[in-house]
Amino acid sequence: MAGKIIIDAERCKGCGLCVAVCPKNSIIISKTSNKNGYFPAEKNDNECTGCAMCAIVCPEAIIEVLQDDSGKVEITIEPGQDRNPKQIEEKT
Amino acid sequence: MKTVFKRTPTYKDVPTHYCPGCGHGIAHRLVAETIDELDIRDRTIGIAPVGCAVLEYDYIDVDMIEVAHGRAPAVATGMKRTNPDKIIFSYQGDGDLASIGAGEILHAGHRGEHITVIFINNAVYGMTGGQMAPTTMLNQVTATTPRGRTPAEQGYPLQVSELLAVLPGTIYIERCALSGPAGVRKTKKAIRHAFELQLNGAEGMSLVEVLSPCPTYWRMSPTVAMKWIEEEMIKVFPLGRLKG
């Protein structure tokens, strides 16, 4: 099952709960801050199954989760992205 | 792709003033989702406490009232008795409900007012700067227990759910924890049940005690705070349905 999440980076406060609960380690903390000075969560290139664990714990309710059961796995890779979420947990 | 999780309309789409990782954001969302799922937005009246959630009316889009510290159960009594067809809920923190409002919640429960109470227990007074709450844990350091809470000086943490379950007028008491996705899901079920009881005309008070993280005044990151609930808080505040 393929999934996709949309995170509103400007409303994110960088609490890191979504990062911690994602079973696929698909969410990381950005190295760039948003307008409020928080370092928001963002997706990395790992798989998303649309399980919505992240959205369930998000205190700001700013994660939208989509699912597609066509069997196609959607991966988005952006160059320069940090792919090691374990480092991030120590930082927060 | 179809949306499987989206923000519910009654949770207003505005930035909140809550700290990163605060449990209020999650709890507000669960209440809003419940109101939308039960389709009761146009007959629900909510009561905002004094505490971090004092501006709750800016976030939950139903008729709301802001009341004096601790008095919510008495205000709810006045509202429900004169408007039995409306859904009245109060949302209170541990200072509001268990300290200054201890008399009011006890008597609303004792009389069995047909109301729903969401009790957010984060073991500390957030809004005023992290002072001790009745539910602060032993040895917990707060602004007014700089050496940690001790039984001799401040007594033991107060177990509100157990206290209220004794009263015949309370018909549903459950304690849950915002300690991760599973805990959040269980909390949602409990909150929904508490609202459904009132919707179905149940004759008594429902209360859901929600163990909630306060990363700022526990001096922990949000993820560590949730762990602390799971590992430490539930030793003193056991989860589960105490009544109903």
Place this chain on the structure above:
Amino acid sequence: MSTAVNTMKKKNAAQKYQAPTKTDTRILMCGNEALAEAAIIAGCDAYFGYPITPQNEVTAYMSRRMPEEGRVFVQSESELAAINMVFGASATGKRTMTSSSSPGVSLMQEGISYLAGAELPAVIVNVMRGGPGLGNIAPSQADYFQATRGGGHGDYRTIVLGPSSVQELANCMQLAFELADQYQMPVIVLADGILGQMMEPIVLEKRPGRKLPPKDWALTGAKGRPQNIVRSLWLAEGALEQLNYKLRTRYEQIQKNEVLCEQYEVDDADIVVVAYGVAARIVRGAVTKAREEGIKVGWIRPVTLWPFPAEQISKAADEFRIFLTVELSMGQMVEDVKLAVAGKSPVVFYGRPGGGVPTVDEILDKIRQLTTKHST
């Protein structure tokens, strides 16, 4: 069950209460019950109260009558809870009231401040007793400051009515609810232990009332409209200041339009006695006797204590007169009299505190003293 309980049950059944029917014939009622029945006639939807002497007849009467009329009665766990139940019911647009006596009204001050700040209508009856502290259960007028100066925290006023007969106390209830609804604020009816307990023949009837604005601010469930919020917290810069100016404008309107005051034989008077409530009843007796003795004395009886009839008193002070203020206290309204007189004439005080009640002769003596002191 014991036989004693069975006997009591039978006895109560035999004495089933007959509520007074609304007629123009007079019925004998005590003040506490009269104010309660008058409130019901005026459309009070909900009564919340806690027992305290000397107004226990109100809670008992309401507990019997309100359910008969399909209205709400709750004996709250404290006065603190009662005023907050009033707060809740009022916020949903209902006509609601509570009653108490001095120490209980002290507990209500927080709630009254919140009612004022949240712009909610409510009626609070204070059947005053001796104080301070637990005091006694004798009558008093020592809560004048508490009632007219706000009482709770913050810059607000409550309308204060000071009836001086059981009929007037009953009439005050409809007026109080209407003023509360019209101006969206708490209204205090200031009675006292004598007024609450004494029995007088009265007429109970609903009178044509004033036209009142709709309560579209009320919390009734946000059906087909945006949410209504009832609040008194205004954190944004300047917002609370604006609320205070708004209240001030409203209070000025009330001061202009709602003053109620009686005057008697002031025009040729050398001495003017100022008194309200039960004190005014005693003063009337003293003034009548003094006139019989040839003393030129009149009296002014404020009925609204806030807004205070400062203009009437000021006008009376334009001629040199002695203003004798009589109260069942150490002197509270006398300060408002002094302010109104503004130094144009002397103001003196006579009173009995702590539950003491002046007699007609005491006041008559005081009036006599004033004539000898200032005779020309």
